[in-house]
Amino acid sequence: MARKKRKTRRGGRKRRRSRRSSFPWGRILLALLVVVVGYVAFLDFQVYRQFEGKRWALPARVYARPLELYAGLKLTPQQFADELRALGYRSVSKARRPGQVARNGSRFELVSRPFLFWDGREASHALRLRFASGHLSELTDARSGKAVALARLDPLEIGSIYTARQEDRILLRLEDVPDTLVKALIAVEDRSFYQHHGVSPRAIARAFWVNLRSGEVVQGGSTLTQQLVKNFFLSNRRSLWRKLNEAIMALLLERRYSKDEILEAYLNEVYLAQDGQRAIHGFGLGSRFFFQRPPKELNTAQIALLVGMVKGPSYYNPVRHPERALKRRNLVLKVMLEQGIISRSEYQKARRQKLGLVRPRAGTSKSFPAFLDLVRRQLRRDYNESDLVSEGLRIFTTLDPQLQWALQKSLARHIQPLLKKHPELQGAGMVTHSANGEVLALVGGRQAGFAGYNRALDARRQVGSLLKPAVYLTALEQPRRYNLASLLDDGPLEYRQAGKLWSPRNYDRKFHGRVMLYQALAHSYNVATARLGLALGVQRVIDTLRRLSVEQPLNPYPSLFLGAVNMSVLDVTRLYLNFASGGFDIPLRSIREVLQADGEPLQRYELSIERVIDPGPAFLLNRALQLVVQEGTARSLAQRFPASAGLAGKTGTTNDLRDSWYAGYDGEKLGVIWMGRDDNQSMGLTGSSGALRVWSDVYASAGAVPVQMPKPDSVVWHGVDRDSGGLADSGCDNTVQLPFIESGVMPPAAPCASGAARRWLPKWMQ
Amino acid sequence: MNERIFCLPILVMLSLAGCSGTPPRQGLPPVVEGGAPSSEPAARVGVPRGEEPVVVSPPQSGGGAVVALLERADDYRRSGDVSGEAATIERALRIEPNNARLWSRLAEARLEQGQPRQAEQLALKSNGLATGDRALQAHNWRLVARARWALDDAAGARAAEQRARSLDRR
Numbered sequence: 001m002a003r004k005k006r007k008t009r010r011g012g013r014k015r016r017r018s019r020r021s022s023f024p025w026g027r028i029l030l031a032l033l034v035v036v037v038g039y040v041a042f043l044d045f046q047v048y049r050q051f052e053g054k055r056w057a058l059p060a061r062v063y064a065r066p067l068e069l070y071a072g073l074k075l076t077p078q079q080f081a082d083e084l085r086a087l088g089y090r091s092v093s094k095a096r097r098p099g100q101v102a103r104n105g106s107r108f109e110l111v112s113r114p115f116l117f118w119d120g121r122e123a124s125h126a127l128r129l130r131f132a133s134g135h136l137s138e139l140t141d142a143r144s145g146k147a148v149a150l151a152r153l154d155p156l157e158i159g160s161i162y163t164a165r166q167e168d169r170i171l172l173r174l175e176d177v178p179d180t181l182v183k184a185l186i187a188v189e190d191r192s193f194y195q196h197h198g199v200s201p202r203a204i205a206r207a208f209w210v211n212l213r214s215g216e217v218v219q220g221g222s223t224l225t226q227q228l229v230k231n232f233f234l235s236n237r238r239s240l241w242r243k244l245n246e247a248i249m250a251l252l253l254e255r256r257y258s259k260d261e262i263l264e265a266y267l268n269e270v271y272l273a274q275d276g277q278r279a280i281h282g283f284g285l286g287s288r289f290f291f292q293r294p295p296k297e298l299n300t301a302q303i304a305l306l307v308g309m310v311k312g313p314s315y316y317n318p319v320r321h322p323e324r325a326l327k328r329r330n331l332v333l334k335v336m337l338e339q340g341i342i343s344r345s346e347y348q349k350a351r352r353q354k355l356g357l358v359r360p361r362a363g364t365s366k367s368f369p370a371f372l373d374l375v376r377r378q379l380r381r382d383y384n385e386s387d388l389v390s391e392g393l394r395i396f397t398t399l400d401p402q403l404q405w406a407l408q409k410s411l412a413r414h415i416q417p418l419l420k421k422h423p424e425l426q427g428a429g430m431v432t433h434s435a436n437g438e439v440l441a442l443v444g445g446r447q448a449g450f451a452g453y454n455r456a457l458d459a460r461r462q463v464g465s466l467l468k469p470a471v472y473l474t475a476l477e478q479p480r481r482y483n484l485a486s487l488l489d490d491g492p493l494e495y496r497q498a499g500k501l502w503s504p505r506n507y508d509r510k511f512h513g514r515v516m517l518y519q520a521l522a523h524s525y526n527v528a529t530a531r532l533g534l535a536l537g538v539q540r541v542i543d544t545l546r547r548l549s550v551e552q553p554l555n556p557y558p559s560l561f562l563g564a565v566n567m568s569v570l571d572v573t574r575l576y577l578n579f580a581s582g583g584f585d586i587p588l589r590s591i592r593e594v595l596q597a598d599g600e601p602l603q604r605y606e607l608s609i610e611r612v613i614d615p616g617p618a619f620l621l622n623r624a625l626q627l628v629v630q631e632g633t634a635r636s637l638a639q640r641f642p643a644s645a646g647l648a649g650k651t652g653t654t655n656d657l658r659d660s661w662y663a664g665y666d667g668e669k670l671g672v673i674w675m676g677r678d679d680n681q682s683m684g685l686t687g688s689s690g691a692l693r694v695w696s697d698v699y700a701s702a703g704a705v706p707v708q709m710p711k712p713d714s715v716v717w718h719g720v721d722r723d724s725g726g727l728a729d730s731g732c733d734n735t736v737q738l739p740f741i742e743s744g745v746m747p748p749a750a751p752c753a754s755g756a757a758r759r760w761l762p763k764w765m766q
Numbered sequence: 767m768n769e770r771i772f773c774l775p776i777l778v779m780l781s782l783a784g785c786s787g788t789p790p791r792q793g794l795p796p797v798v799e800g801g802a803p804s805s806e807p808a809a810r811v812g813v814p815r816g817e818e819p820v821v822v823s824p825p826q827s828g829g830g831a832v833v834a835l836l837e838r839a840d841d842y843r844r845s846g847d848v849s850g851e852a853a854t855i856e857r858a859l860r861i862e863p864n865n866a867r868l869w870s871r872l873a874e875a876r877l878e879q880g881q882p883r884q885a886e887q888l889a890l891k892s893n894g895l896a897t898g899d900r901a902l903q904a905h906n907w908r909l910v911a912r913a914r915w916a917l918d919d920a921a922g923a924r925a926a927e928q929r930a931r932s933l934d935r936r
Binding site for chain 1: 833835849850887
C-alpha cells in the first residue's frame with residue numbers, strides 16, 4: 001500500500017517538471033515583489049509598533065524615605081555625610097551644581113538634586129548646613145542667606161522589582177544626557193550618524209572586505225541605528241539573513257523617526273553590564289551603577305569609560321578588568337581629542353584620572369534584601385506581578401538608611417565573634433516608628449546584604465518572657481484588683497491540670513517570696529507570673545493577646561503565661577507597638593506611596609490607628625517596662641543610657657538558651673531583636689547577653705529619644721516602699737515612684753511611713 | 767499663655783510627689799509634661815565597660831518645618847485635595863510625633879475624607895497627648911462626637927459632646 005502511494009507521487013512530480021518550460025517569469029517576479037513588499041511592510045509595522053508603544057518593560061523602582069532637612073533635626077555630621085555619599089553626592093571645594101557638596105567639619109554646603117515626589121517636584125536647593133551637638137542647628141539658603149524651613153533631599157534608590165534575567169534601566173531623555181557623552185558616542189561608534197540613512201555602505205564595504213580576508217565575521221559595519229535595531233528587534237545570531245533584516249529595519253526606522261529619537265532610544269537600550277540576574281541597560285542606569293550619580297554629573301573621564309564599554313561590556317568591564325577598561329577609556333579620550341570634542345588640557349587632565357568607580361562604602365551599602373522582601377510582599381497584595389516588573393512604578397518606602405546601617409552593623413558586630421563557638425548562630429531585627437508603624441529597618445539574617453531566608457518575617461520562634469507584659473497588662477486592666485505594687489507570691493508552685501503536674505521555675509532557680517507586681521515583671525520571675533496568670537485565667541490572657549493583634553494559634557495552657565508561643569520578629573513588633581504607642585494598635589507599613597512612571601500618584605498607604613488599651617493601664621505598663629530597664633533584666637541599658645531617656649523594654653530567653661530576644665523602645669522607635677539558631681539548638685545566649693546588646697548598639701549609634709508619655713488624668717504618682725510595697729512618705733528611704741489609677745485599689749501605708757501618709761489615707765487603708 | 771497656667775499646678779504637684787518620701791537617688795518619674803526645650807543640653811552618663819557614653823538628644827522639635835507643612839496642608843484643603851492635606855499632616859507628624867495639634871488636625875482631615883472611625887481614633891490619640899490643653903481636648907471631643915454621629919452612634923456622640931461641654935465649663 002505504502003509503496004503504491006509513493007509511485008503515484010513520483011509520477012506527479014514528473015508531470016510538473018514538464019510544465020516548467022512554459023512558466024511565466026513575469027508573474028513569479030511580481031509574486032516575489034509582492035512577498036518582498038509585504039515583508040518590508042511587516043518589518044515596518046514591527047518597527048512602528050515597538051517604537052511607538054511602550055518601548056521597554058520597566059521594573060518598579062523602590063526608594064528609601066527622603067531625608068527631610070530642617071533646623072532641629074536629630075542627625076550627626078557623620079550620618080549626614082554617609083547619607084550624601086550613598087546618594088552619590090560628590091565632594092568638591094565649592095558646590096555649584098546639583099549633586100555636589102563641600103564639607104568643612106560640621107558645616108556643609110550643597111546643591112541638592114531636583115526630584116519628583118508624590119506632592120510634586122522638589123526643586124534643587126543651594127543649602128548651607130551647620131551641625132551642633134547631634135542636631136542640624138542651621139539650615140539656610142546658600143545664595144540668599146535666608147533661613148530655610150524645610151528641604152527634602154532626593155531619596156536613596158534601594159532596588160527595583162524585576163523578574164529573573166530581566167533588563168533594568170533608568171529612562172533618560174536626550175536633554176538629560178551630557179553633550180560630551182553624545183558626541184563621544186558618535187565619534188567612537190558611528191561617525192557618519194548624522195549623514196547616513198540607517199546603513200552606511202562605506203562601513204559595510206570595509207567590514208565586508210575585512211571579513212572576506214579573514215574568512216569569518218570579525219568586523220561589523222553597523223551604524224548606531226543598526227545596533228539599535230539589532231538589540232531592539234532581533235536575536236543575537238550572526239547570520240546573513242539577520243544582517244539583511246537589520247539593514248532593512250534600520251532604513252525603515254530612519255525613514256519614520258528623527259535622529260534625536262533614534263539616539264535617545266539607543267542611549268536607553270545599550271547593554272552595559274551584568275549585575276547578578278539583572279542586566280544593566282542604558283547610560284542612565286550605567287552611570288548610576290558605576291558612579292552612583294546621574295549622567296549629567298559625570299566628568300569627562302567617566303563619560304569616556306562608559307562610551308568605551310559599549311564595544312564589549314563584559315570584556316571592558318572596569319570592575320573585573322580595570323586595566324583593559326583604562327586602556328579603552330584612554331583610547332576613547334584620544335578620539336574625543338582628535339574630533340575636537342575636548343580640549344588638549346581636558347584630555348591631559350582626564351587621562352591622568354583613575355577609573356573613578358564609586359562603589360558603595362562598606363557598611364553603607366544600598367542592598368537591603370530583607371526590607372525589599374517585605375515591600376514586595378506588601379505590593380503583591382495590591383498589584384499584579386506583571387505591573388510591578390513592567391510599568392515603571394515608583395515605590396516610596398519607609399526605610400531609614402541610617403537605622404538600617406546601624407541595625408546591620410550592630411547585629412554583625414555581636415554575631416561575628418561568636419561564630420567560632422556557634423557557627424550556626426543567626427540573628428534578625430526590625431525597627432519601627434512607634435507613632436505611625438512605619439518600618440524603618442529590617443534585617444533577616446546575619447549576612448544582611450544577601451537575600452535568603454528572611455528570619456525577621458518567617459522564622460517563628462518561641463518568645464518566652466516577651467509575652468509576659470500581656471499577662472501583667474491583663475492584671476493592670478483590673479485596677480480594682482491589681483496595681484503595680486500588688487504583692488505577688490513567687491514561692492514554689494505546683495499546678496495540676498488534666499493529671500499533669502506543672503511546676504514552673506525561675507531562671508536563677510530560686511524563689512523570691514513576696515514581690516511587687518512590677519518587680520516580678522522587671523526581673524522576669526516565672527513563678528510569680530504563672531501564679532498571676534492562673535489567678536487571671538488563661539482565657540483572659542488569650543483575649544488580651546488577640547486584642548493586641550497576636551494572630552498565632554494559642555494553646556489555652558498555663559505555659560502560655562511564660563511565652564510558649566511561636567512568633568516572628570515582625571509579630572513581636574506588632575505586639576509591642578501597642579505598648580510603645582501608648583495603647584494604640586498600628587498596622588505596620590513599609591510603603592508610603594506608589595506613583596506611576598509619569599509621577600501621577602497611584603496609591604497612598606495612610607496612617608491608621610486604633611485604641612486597644614485604655615490610657616491608664618497603658619501608662620502603668622509603660623512604667624513597668626521602664627523599670628525593667630532601670631532595675632530589672634535590662635538594667636545594663638541603664639548603665640549606658642541616661643535615666644532621662646526613660647527607655648522601656650523586655651528581655652526574652654527560652655529553655656536551654658535557644659532564643660535570645662529583646663523588644664524595647666525609646667520615645668520614637670521600637671526595636672525587636674532575635675538571636676538563635678535555625679535548627680533551634682542551644683546557642684548559649686540569654687535575652688540580656690545577646691539581643692539586648694545588639695539593641696543597645698543600635699540605639700547608641702542611631703541616637704535615643706526620651707520616652708514622653710503624658711500622664712492621663714486618671715493616674716496619680718505615689719512613692720512606694722520597696723521593702724513592703726506600701727505607700728511611702730518622707731519617713732521611708734528606699735522607695736520607687738509608681739503610677740496608680742486613682743479610682744483603683746491602693747497599697748496600704750508602709751511601716752516606714754511616719755504619719756503624713758497615714759493621716760492622709762482613709763482608716764481602712766492603713 | 768493659658769496653657770502654661772494650666773501646666774503650672776501639674777508641674778508643682780509632680781515635683782512635690784518627687785520630693786515627698788523620695789531620696790535624691792530616685793529621680794522623678796520619666797514623665798515630661800509638654801515639650802522639653804530643645805536648647806536643653808544633652809545629658810551624659812558614665813562609661814561602663816569601655817562602651818561609648820550615649821548622648822540622649824532632647825525630643826526633636828521641627829518648629830519652622832511643621833509650620834511650613836501646615837501652611838502647605840492649608841493650601842491642599844483650600845484646593846479641595848483632602849487626601850493631599852492628610853498626607854502633608856502625616857509628613858509633619860513624622861517630624862513631631864508628639865504634637866497633639868497635628869493629630870487633631872489629621873483627625874479633622876480624616877473626617878473630611880469620609881473616615882469617621884479613623885477620625886475618632888485620631889482625636890482620642892490627640893487627647894492623650896494634649897494634657898493640660900483643655901481647649902484642644904474639648905475640640906477633640908467635638909470631633910469624636912461628629913465622627914460618632916457619622917457612625918450612627920448617637921449615645922456615644924452625646925457622651926462625647928457632654929465631655930466637650932464639661933471641659934468648656936472648667
